[in-house]
Amino acid sequence: MRRIGVFICHCGSNIAATVDCAKVAEAARGFPGVVYSADYKYMCSEPGQEFIKAAIAQEDLNAIVVASCTPRMHELTFRKTLANGGLNPYLFEMANLREQCSWVHTDKEKATVKAIDLVKMAAAKANKNEELTSSTMPVHKKALVIGAGIAGMQAALDIADAGHQVVLVEREPTIGGKMPMLDKTFPTMDCSACISTPKMVEVAQHPNIELLAYAEVTEVKGFIGSFTVQIRQKAKYVDHDKCTGCGLCETKCPSKVPNEYDLGLGQRACIYKPFAQAVPNKPVIDPLHCRKLVDNKCGLCAKVCPTGAVNYQDAERLFTDTFGAIVMATGYDLYPWEEIYGEYGYGRFPDVITGLQFERMVNASGPTGGKLKRPSDGQEPKSVVFIKCVGSREPAKAKGYCSRACCMYTAKHAHQVLDKIPDAAVYVFYMDVRAAGKAYDEFYEATLKDGAVYLRGRVSKIYQEGSKLIVKGEDSLLGRPVQVTADLVVLATAMIPSQGSRELAQTVGFLPDLDGWYQEAHPKLRPVETPTAGVFLAGACQGPKDIPDTVAQAGAAAAKVCGLLSKSQLETNPMTARSNPAICSGCGLCVAVCPYKAIQLISLADRDRYGKRINRTVADVNHGLCQGCGACTVTCRSGAIDLQGFKNNQILEEVDALWR
Amino acid sequence: MALMTEANWEPKVLAFCCNWCSYSGADLVGLNRMKYPENVRIVRVPCSARVNPQFIIRAFQRGADGVLVAGCHPGDCHYSTGNYYTRRRFLVMKRLLEFIGIESQRFQARWISGAEAVKFRDTVTKLCEDIKALGPQRKLRDQK
Amino acid sequence: MKYAYYPGCSLDATGIEYDIANKLVARTLGIELVEIPDWNCCGATSAHTTNHLLALALPARNLAIAEAHGFEQVAVPCAACFARCKKTAAAVQASPDLQVQISEVIGMTYAAKSEILSYLDVIGKKTGLDHIKKHVVQPLTGLKIAAYYGCLLVRPVDITQSDDPENPMVMDRLLQVIGAEPIAWDYKTECCGASQVVPVPQLGKKLIHDILKNAASYGADAIATACPLCMLNLDMRQKQINAMFGTQFHIPVFHFTELMALSFGYSAQDFGLAKHFESAESLLERMIGGKGA
Secondary structure: OOOEEEEEEOOOOOOOOOOOHHHHHHHHOOOOOEEEEEEEOOOOOHHHHHHHHHHHHHHOOOEEEEEEOOHHHHHHHHHHHHHHOOOOHHHEEEEEOHHHHHOOOOOHHHHHHHHHHHHHHHHHHHHHOOOOOOOEEEOOOEEEEEOOOHHHHHHHHHHHHOOOEEEEEEOOOOOOOOHHHOOEEOOOOEEHHHHHHHHHHHHHHOOOEEEEEOEEEEEEEEEOOEEEEEEEEOOOOEOOOOOOOOOHHHHHOOOEEEOHHHOOOOEEEOEEOOOOOOOOOOOEEOOOOOHHHHHOOOOHHHHHOOOOOEOOOOOOEEEEEEEOEEEEOOOEEEOOHHHOOHHHOOOOOOOEEEHHHHHHHHOOOOOOOOOOOOOOOOOOOOEEEEEEEEOOOOOOOOOOOOOOOHHHHHHHHHHHHHHHOOOOEEEEEEOOOOOOOOOHHHHHHHHHHHOOEEEEOOEEEEEEEOOEEEEEEEEOOOOEEEEEEEOEEEEEEOEEEOOOHHHHHHHHOOOEOOOOOEOOOEOOOEOOEOOOOOEEEOHHHHOOOOHHHHHHHHHHHHHHHHHHHOOOEEEOOOOOEEEOOOOOOOOOHHHHHOOOOOEEEEEEEEEOOOOOEEEEEEEEEOOOOOOOOOHHHHHOOOOOEEEOOOOHHHHHHHHHHHOO | OOOOOOOOOOOOEEEEEEOOOHHHHHHHHHHOOOOOOOOEEEEEEOOHHHOOHHHHHHHHHHOOOEEEEEEOOOOOEOOEOHHHHHHHHHHHHHHHHHHOOOOHHHEEEEEOOOOOHHHHHHHHHHHHHHHHHHOOOOOOOOOO | OEEEEOOOOHHHOOOHHHHHHHHHHHHHHOOEEEEOOOOOOOOHHHHHHHOHHHHHHHHHHHHHHHHHOOOOEEEEOOHHHHHHHHHHHHHHHHOHHHHHHHHHHHOOOOOOOOEEEEHHHHHHHHOOHHHHHHOOOOOOOOOEEEEOOOOOOOOOHHHHOOOOOOOOOHHHHHHHHOOOEEOOOOOOOOOOOHHHHOOOHHHHHHHHHHHHHHHHHOOOOEEEEOOHHHHHHHHHOHHHHHHHHOOOOOOOEEEHHHHHHHHOOOOHHHOOHHHOOOOOHHHHHHHHOOOOO
């Protein structure tokens, strides 16, 4: 017989303000199996936990109900309390009086009635709870990092420096992501490439990092400690073992296409490295534009290659590896403003560019050699208009969120224009200036002193008049329309999750949020974890971020991975399915529904009712593979398969209790 | 507790919520301090696919005025495919319940993600309003 | 196709040539326009700046009469009337209470069931472009034309259901079908100043000037409109604009249906081209050998 102790938490006033905790505790004493109940200010606090432990000893309790916050918050905390108090941790049950009662109701009387019901259900379930024990499973001491921008590189380096093996997968031909595309970084104005390219080299040379550029993750199976991942290495058409990276092929290639790395502002060959400091510093062939691959003409690069590294027959390769942990670092893309901003010309005007194109242009190693030029005629712009929040904070049209980095990079761009073209006029149309960061607001103030004119208001229209752009907007501080004649317009477009990131999340097995950003497990307390154990988040894939925040988060994700990989064994979740062979008929319906292939039909030696030896087919659950979803339990006609911790009789007991 | 009289009748609605989406969606309603009627009692299950149709029948037998089964959106199941089973099972279940005379508003299956606090609130609020309009469920109740 | 036709006050007065051209085009294309009997003014901008209920009740009465006669679609040539009718239908659809109130005011039931279309959408969206093309006997080849929509046909987009509030194309495509060459320009949906030109001429005339200037900068031979007030402002006031800004604009302005009527083989005498202030004679001479004039 269970001797249940019920503990009602006030959570300060969070629960007590709306629920009469003493009354709930009193009511609990009348529930079947309950021998003790009490209410207390903070159950999760150290004294609160001591209180429970003392009650276990004094009252000889063998099951505990805590009625406090959501089990997603403190179930683990109290299970540990039980263990410390000498009870099996699974003899614990929780009633959610905060998130699902006191916080969502206002009528104290009705909320108290509901709270009593919730405790009653929890006590009923506790009455049926059983001791469960975990087994262990091995941890593969190797991490997978997906995406090799600054977030992925930092996470990979931090994990590798701690002595663990890392495989770093990047879908582009070079690692580095967006950071090396930038010219200078706010607020210190240090050269972006000077601090990011050494990191790229460090990644490539690190003995613990295996770099897979131009590759994608195609399939993920398994679970924390043991993810089996299939990776597709795209065809490079260049044997990187033979290639010396001399670059001769690039200079001889006769086909030129717009360079993605310069966002169409420059050109590249069809056998190419995205940029000079690319890592790996060896080219790949663009199969969509190479004349040899498209219509079997040319073949010049193979002829000029001194080491015979060009291989037009190259094909993609699939291979599989096993990892203990996965770090998602897939970064961001920019909102395709051309698709929705008719008022800015739908991309018809060549001199309306994005902030990232501005970065390439102002970058000394970019397509214009660092000279600011109008894309239309190559002239130096004397009047530059910046428009912030293009696609951000615009829920009616694009995204409701703030992209966080734009206020600062626009201030930096304004500063750079005034620095390079001292007689230029710079106008910034803004909604707010959000410069919350170390030395950020000071930077913005300095840009104002440089002479940038900040106009608070939105731009309603851009159109071309002769070679000039006319920018019409509103100065909402003066309350009147303004019109600016500009040579160049730079749009601070919204950050959006990188292309394909939603599909990748599904492949790995977790959910993005409504905007497509990767959802952290808890917005405050678990910011770098996903709800899927063993999968962590670094950088802008979780939400718009600037470089300092990205690097900080990558370090945090790495620390979590190192913590996981420092163990050689993980305790398994004992709340898995069990099949009772005595009543299993071997129909196999459970086998078909199991998403983890955790159930097998096995042959069991048995005797029939005449005592004759027979072999019966029965279902058998692999507890390492089973994740405890319970889909199988519903299929079982004989009720042979049940889920530990959520057994049929436990749930039915909760239902029954509500009307008892 | 004594059975409520007709005059002060308040419906009791049982909601089976999957741990990963709908239960955390319900938590988010609380975190955001949004309000919904006190008539809902939530049972946490690992996945909506864990909800045996038997549980629904049992709830109606004991006196539930309405039952909600809530899980992750199709394609978003924490266990990959659980909610697809839920969808099929409860499509059949719903038709069965309607066939035996349970008003269709009384049993609902909904997809509510961990981010959709507003949807959770609106769903249960609507459910409670509908059931208040229908009155007590007597069809399957043991104690008439 | 059969439509209830709500000409509105302008088409009885300053925009009479628009009305004539609309009917010619309808006749050619086999569209039946039935004028709503006993229609009243839609209230235009005056009503909704003074009394919101009245501003909804005035159009509601016309629409209710159309509904009572069993029309499922109402064609509204004037942009301002169109905006008021659409707004009324949307408001009534959104609020059953308002529907009761409005029905009480107008003394008949208005269910807001009929579809309200601008005459531009009737021709440009509901009548197939291929069908129109078959009737073109005098294509307006070489006519560089600026299709001007103004504000009320396109904004707010959730009410007007414009194809694109920033760059609508329905008139452009129509003009293309009759052989003209619509230009890509920037002032398609800028405001013409509407009635503001009278109380605040400095502001209103600046708006007209900017539209004319932008059209001229793209080499437009003429401007096409789908609104009698836009027409009035752009056409009648060019002389005033020239006096105020020292410009030399002489850009013929047409209702889009006038250009269609020309392309269908009607002559300028068939509708009211002579009522325009800016002469289109030399343009038509050049374009279709004077057959139009």
